[in-house]
Amino acid sequence: MADVNRGGATRRAGPTLVGVATGTVDGGVAIVRVSGAGTRELVEGVLEGELAEPRRLVRRRLRLLSGFEDALVVWMPGPRSFTGEDVVELHIHAGPANVEEVVEELLARGATAAGPGDFSRRAFERGRMSLDQAEGFAALIGAQSAAQAAMARRLCGGELGRAVDGLVARVREALLYVTAVIDFPEDVAESSARGQASAVADVAAELERWLAGFEAGRRQRMVPRVVLAGPPNAGKSALFNMLLGHGRAIVASQPGTTRDYLEQPLTIDGFRCLLVDTAGLRGRVGAVEQAGIERSREQMAGADVIIWVEAADEPDADDAPPPGAAVLRVENKRDQGRRREWLGACATTGAGRQDIEGWLRQWFRGPGGDAPWVGLARHRDCAERSLSALKRARRQLEPDGELECAAVDLEEAVRHLDAIRGRGGGGAVGEAVLREVFGRLCIGK
Numbered sequence: 001m002a003d004v005n006r007g008g009a010t011r012r013a014g015p016t017l018v019g020v021a022t023g024t025v026d027g028g029v030a031i032v033r034v035s036g037a038g039t040r041e042l043v044e045g046v047l048e049g050e051l052a053e054p055r056r057l058v059r060r061r062l063r064l065l066s067g068f069e070d071a072l073v074v075w076m077p078g079p080r081s082f083t084g085e086d087v088v089e090l091h092i093h094a095g096p097a098n099v100e101e102v103v104e105e106l107l108a109r110g111a112t113a114a115g116p117g118d119f120s121r122r123a124f125e126r127g128r129m130s131l132d133q134a135e136g137f138a139a140l141i142g143a144q145s146a147a148q149a150a151m152a153r154r155l156c157g158g159e160l161g162r163a164v165d166g167l168v169a170r171v172r173e174a175l176l177y178v179t180a181v182i183d184f185p186e187d188v189a190e191s192s193a194r195g196q197a198s199a200v201a202d203v204a205a206e207l208e209r210w211l212a213g214f215e216a217g218r219r220q221r222m223v224p225r226v227v228l229a230g231p232p233n234a235g236k237s238a239l240f241n242m243l244l245g246h247g248r249a250i251v252a253s254q255p256g257t258t259r260d261y262l263e264q265p266l267t268i269d270g271f272r273c274l275l276v277d278t279a280g281l282r283g284r285v286g287a288v289e290q291a292g293i294e295r296s297r298e299q300m301a302g303a304d305v306i307i308w309v310e311a312a313d314e315p316d317a318d319d320a321p322p323p324g325a326a327v328l329r330v331e332n333k334r335d336q337g338r339r340r341e342w343l344g345a346c347a348t349t350g351a352g353r354q355d356i357e358g359w360l361r362q363w364f365r366g367p368g369g370d371a372p373w374v375g376l377a378r379h380r381d382c383a384e385r386s387l388s389a390l391k392r393a394r395r396q397l398e399p400d401g402e403l404e405c406a407a408v409d410l411e412e413a414v415r416h417l418d419a420i421r422g423r424g425g426g427g428a429v430g431e432a433v434l435r436e437v438f439g440r441l442c443i444g445k
C-alpha cells in the first residue's frame, strides 16, 4: 500500500480493485473497472501494447489463458476519474465465462475483487462525490418510475448538497459574529452578535420549507399501492378495469366474484402506482370468499391510498375503510341514482375516470403548495436536528440569552447539516476564518 497525497490530505491507498461495472453480464458488452494506485501496471500486464492517452477509447488485445480477447480500453488517471484514483475500464464481450476469465486474470496479477459499493466508497473518500450524491446514485439504480429517476438524478447532480452548503455558509457567518463577541468583548459590540438572530431565523425557515416538502418528495419517489375496496357488487372490478383502460378483472353481477386480490401497474402523468382490486367485504360467506375478504383487509392495511367504492343504488355498507391510508370515497353506478355526496362515477360509461385520476395525481404530487424536497429520510433527520439547534440558538441570541450557548447551538446546527453531505466535523472555527471576520468587523478601527 502506498501513501498518496492529493488536495493536501494524505490518505492510505487501498488495494487495486477490480469489478464488473455493468449491471448485468447478459448484455452485449460488459465493462470491467479497475481502480487504485497499481492500476496502470496491473492492466498493462494483460494488454498487448500500452494504455493510450487519458480518456480515449482504444482497441487493445487482452492476453488470457484461453486466447486473446478483443477489448476497448479507456485510461482515466486520477484524480479525474469516477473514484478519484487511477482507473481503467475494459469494454469486453459480455458472457459469464469471458467476463470471469478477464476478472480472474486481473485477480491473478494482484487486484482485489471489489465488494458492493466499493468504487463509490472510494469516490466519496476522495471527495469525488458527497454522501447525498452517493445516496442519489443508489436511488437512481433503484428507480422504478420516471418521477423517481428524476428525483434521484437531482440528488446525484448535487442539488441538495449545494443547497446545504449555502445554509452552512450562512450559519457559519452568524457563528463568526457570535464568536467574535465572545472572544473580543472589548472590541466587538454585542449587538453585532445579537443582530444575527434574523439570519438564523431565515435559515431555520428555509429548513422548515425543506421539511414541509419532504412528504411531497417521498410520494413522488415511491410506487404507492392504491387499493379499491368496499362492499361486493359496488363495481370495484369495473372501476379497476376502467382505470387500467382494459378488462383485467372479471366483472359480474353475482356478488363475491372477486376472490383474490389483483394488482396491476398504472401510470398517471409519469406517476406510477400499483392499482389493487380486492374481494368485496361482507359477512356470512363461504370459506373461499372468506379467505378473499381476509386478503382484502390485509391489502387495505398496507394501502397508501384506498379508493372506497359503494354503489348509488345500495344503502350504506356496514364496513368502512380503516384509518391509516388516504381515502377517496367514490359512489359508483351514478346512472342508477345518487345517494352520497362523494365523487361520482359510472364504470359502465367511464364517467368519473378523470375525476379519480385527478384526485390521485393531486395525491401523488403531495401536500398542496409544498414544493417537493429531494431529501431522503436520513437528510430529513439531519435537517430536523439542525433546525432544533437553530431554534435554540435563536432564543439565546435574544437580549437575555447566553452567547456562549448560542455558539454551541450554531456549531451543532452546522454539524448536522454537514452530516447530510457526509462530512464529520465542521464545528470549529479556524484562525484563518476568524481573521476574515475580524477584517469585516474592523477590529481596532
Ligand SMILES: Nc1nc2c(ncn2[C@@H]2O[C@H](COP(=O)(O)OP(=O)(O)O)[C@@H](O)[C@H]2O)c(=O)[nH]1
Pocket: 231, 232, 233, 234, 235, 236, 237, 238, 239, 250, 251, 252, 253, 254, 255, 256, 257, 258, 280, 332, 333, 334, 335, 336, 345, 346, 347, 348, 349
Ligand atoms: N349500472 C351500472 N352497473 C355497474 C356499474 N359498474 C359496475 N356495474 C355492474 O355491477 C356488477 C358488479 O360489478 P363488479 O365490478 O364485479 O363489482 P365488484 O364486486 O365491486 O368488483 C356487474 O354486473 C357490473 O356490470 C355502473 O357504473 N353502473
Ligand SMILES: [Mg+2]
Pocket: 236, 237, 238, 250, 251, 257, 258, 278, 279, 280
Ligand atoms: Mg370484483
